[in-house]
Structures are given as C-alpha cells and as structure tokens.
Amino acid sequence: MNWKIWSLKKSPWVFHVNAGACNNCDIEIVNLLTPKFDVERFGIKLVGSPRHADALLVTGVGTWQAAKRLKEVYRQTPKPCVVFAIGACACGTGIFNNGYHVVGPVDKIIKEVDPNAIIAYVPGCPPKPEAMISGVVKALSAL
C-alpha cells in the first residue's frame, strides 16, 4: 500500500474545529485527549495549527458564521487529510434541522471546497470517548 497512507494511518495528528457546537461534543473531545484514554498509543496527538494536522475533528452544525471559517481551515490542512464529523449535529444537523442559522451539515460544507474529501461520521449526542476511538480506528483501517 502507498507509504503515505500507511504512515498517515499510524500517526494521525488531530486538530479540533468547532463549527457552531453547543460545546458538549467539544468537552468530550477534550476528555478523549486526556491521559485516561491514552490515544497516544495510536499516534494521535493534538496539534495547535491546522497546517500540522492530518485529521480535523469537526463538531457542531455548520452555522453561517462558522461555515466560511471551516472551509478556510479545511483548505489550510495539507492533503491527504481526513475529516471526522463528531456528534449528531455534525453528521446531519441533529435537532437544529431547518434552523435559521444552519447552512448544512459539515459534509455539505466541506464538499463545497473539495468534492473528494474523506469524511468519517461519529454520531452521538455527545459520542462517548470510547465511541470516538472506535470510530477513528475503523476509519483509519478503512483507508
């Protein structure tokens, strides 16, 4: 298999983006990155800049204000990269469906920038850290 994809699977660096979330999923993501769940054994590391990232953890339904910024962050992430839509809102607008401030779920916004984006969905409100780990591992092994 391609060495680039193999090394991406073994060392995914994540960057967390909040595209208009209620913060519940954000708290669960921060819980995930604490020593208790030890995601460093998978090579997962939290980085502070999208330019260092391989995986974007996007929470929240995409609001008008956040959609522009989300597209910009996606463009600044060097390819190849994976987008994880965390939470029911990011997967498909959740309870905010048809709201006045909703542009669309995260995959609709990302596909406007890059129709071939790799997007993985981790539903839940909020998803437990164990569910997120399972989702990340399944997504990486399917690459």
Add this chain to the structure above:
Amino acid sequence: MNHQELNNRLSEIKNKLISIEQKSDKRIFLLCEAENSYAVNKFLFEDVKARFCIVTGIDSDDCFELLYHYSYDQTGCVITIKAFIRDRKNPAIESITPFLPAAEWIEREIHDILGIDFRNHPNMRRLILSDDWPDGVYPLRKDVSPNEAKELKK
C-alpha cells in the same frame, strides 16, 4: 424584608403598572406598558435593590412582550416585569443600559433576533447573527420563515 414587606414596597409603584400578579409566594409579575418600563426597572433595581437576571423577548401575536427578570435574594422571590409593546410595525422601548450596564448584551441580542429598537442604547451593534446576515430580517418573529434569510442571501 420578608414577603409582606416586599409586597408593600412593590405597591408604591402601583400607579405605573397595569396590575400586579402574585402567582405564588416566590413569583411576582408586574405588568406594565412599554412607556413605563424604564421607571419600573429603575425602581426595582435602585430602590428595592433586587438583582437583575436576564431579559426575555416574546413575540405574542398582537404585541411584543419583554420580560425583565429580577431576583430578590433575601427572600428568594423572583420578580418579573412584563412590558407590553403594542406597536408591531416599529417596536421600540427605552433601554435600561444607562443605569444597568449588565443589560447591554441581552438588549443587543433581542434587537438582532426580534428587531425591537432600544432607545438610548450606548452600543447597538450586531451580536449573535452572522456578519453577512441581511438587515431587516428578524429570525424569531412569528411572520418570518426560517429560510427567508437564505432566500435573501441568494
């Protein structure tokens, strides 16, 4: 002050109110018209010394209502001023920010969402709607559909 003394204090401003409703020992509603809300708010905040909590905006079908919630911590009583804004075309009310700076942001939010004009507000700017939101579309009014803004943006 206990409950009885609080009730006596509140009746001092009775001439500015439509009525006083006491739903229970700890829940009092003061109903008034929009023109008198400034004076009633000032009375509650400065004379009775209740603690300001938040403002709620309601779009009732024939008028707008603004509910100012105060908490009287000595007895645990929550006092709400219900101000009726009868003019639906150009709703306006006096802002209470000049003597109550904590109300600045909630009045900005109500202006964004319901379109009520707060006179004498020191810093009326957009707060929670996105920067490219079209002017004049107030999303939580009953006669505005959720997709109206999207139509206007296209």
Add this chain to the structure above:
Amino acid sequence: MAAILERDPGDKKMSEVLQSLFWILIFPGFLFTAVFGLVACWIVRKVSALVQWRVGPPLYQPFVDVMKLMGKEILIPEDAQRTVFLMAPIVGLAGVLLLSTMLWRITIAPATPFVGDIIVAIYLMVIPSLALILGSSASASPHAAVGTSREMKLVMGYELPLVLALVVVIIKTAGLIEPGQQLSLAAISQHTPIFSISGFLAFLVSLLCVQAKLGFVPFDIAESDTEVASGVIIEYSGALLAIWKIMQAMMLVALPLFLVMVFLGGFHFAGCPLARGIGKYVLVLVLLILIKNTNPRVRIDQAMKFFWVYCGLTLAIACLLAAMGNFYHIGWL
C-alpha cells in the same frame, strides 16, 4: 590504502573530502544522530507516558511521524517571505548537524586535529534558536509574531547563564589541564567538575538552560504555546515541518551529550566505559524528562526573571567558589 593515498595529492584531497562527507552525512553525522535522536524522542514520550500511568507510543512512532510529514503537501502562506521561510529550517538543521558531528568526533577520536572547542560549541548551539526565530518571523502570521518575540526574549534569558556555567567549568578545570588546551572539549571531558560545589551549581543551571533550549516545559513558551495560543512553527507543514522535527530530535542528542562531556566526564567508546557513557547520557535525559513532567509552563517574564536573577546569582557564587578553589587548590569547592 596508504600507498594509494600517497600516490597523488589530488587523489588524497578527494578521499579526504569523501571521508569528511561520510563523517558528516552518515556516521556520526546526519544519519546516525537523526536515528539516535528519534529514538531519544521515543524515550521522552515513553517515560512521560509511564510517569502518567499509561502505555505510550510504540518504538517506531517518531520515525513514522517524520515519514508521514514528508508525504504531506507543503503549504506556504501568501504573505510569507519565501526565501527565509524555506531556508530557516535547513539552516537550523545545518547548525545542529555540525554541532553533533563535532561532538561525536571528539568523543570517538579525541586525538584528532582541531575540530572545534567549547567556543565553537557555544556558537553552533545558538544557530538552531536563531533559525527558529527567523523562520517564524518570516511566516507573516500574528500568532507566529507573538511566538517570535517570546522566543527572542527566552534566548536572551538563557544564553548568558549557559555561557557563565561553562566559564565556571573552564575555571575549575584550568589548573588541571595544560595551558593552550584549556578550551578544548577533549581535555575538559577527562575531568568531572560535577563533584564539586561550584560544578554542581553550574550543572543545575546549565541543565535548566538546556531544558529551555530544547523547548521543554517549563520553558516551552515559544513553541508549545500551540496548546494554549499558537507557536513559532504554526505556518510550517509537510517536509519543512519534518525538518524542524528532525532538528529538534538531533538537539535532543547533541545537547545532553554536550552536558555529559563538560560536566560528567565524557563518553568513552571502549568496552565498559561505553556503558558508563550511555548511562550518563540516559541520566541527563531522564532528568530532563522528569523536570518536564512535573512542572507547569511559566510565563515569559517569570522565565526571564528566573534566568537573570536566580541563575545569575547562583552562577556568580559558583564562579567565586571555583576561583577560590583554584587559587587555594581545594578540589571540592
């Protein structure tokens, strides 16, 4: 081989050049130090994980990190100064490369003609920090500008105590080394200044200065602000970021090795002393890791006050003690 070398001066020059290239690029230069450095990175992460009661990353993790970064695209911001942006990581890598080659050469074969002494080592150690400052200020990002100013202040803070600590060592060993060789690392590494009060104080201060130079907590103000606000390498991606990571890995070899040579009596490449040498290196590395894991990050003004006031005073006392010890021939002062 010697006959072939004698035959033609042009040939001799050529094989010398090839030999030097081998030293610099393969052993003990780039390849060896980079591999050793990435293993040292793994040791840091694994020990940190064990201190936090968790399983850490597997052994190949830092290698896979670098490999993955090589495979990503390089994004250059529109407003960045292209030349400086691209050259800064390479300049930093060159500085560390020369430093580590020099230190290994002196350790492996102390009798070689002049490769570099303590002054050259100090000079080469500043180059990676300067390259970081230049690279981040060429990034045209306000976050990187904050990181740049903090890194500059930090460098101003720790450079002086580091040099003073080395001055203490030079004073301590001056009486024991023949004149003319007093600055030579090969000669200094025969002695162990740490077993004296002034040497011990100087070792403590220089350990903290090395901690700051490596960008470890509590002095990772410039780079790891990524977790808090943003850092100096915020705009780097792909292969350029890989070069920064390799540079940091090589510093993780060169700087503790430098401390071992100056304070702990060097690294000798023969049999049992080799194990002792590796033990000393691991000791310094573990001290750095433990300080890293038990301290919070400090603010830049706290760091500067710490380096200039506390470390400066400590080193002033250490210098006095060393000079007195030298003058009165008391070994343990």
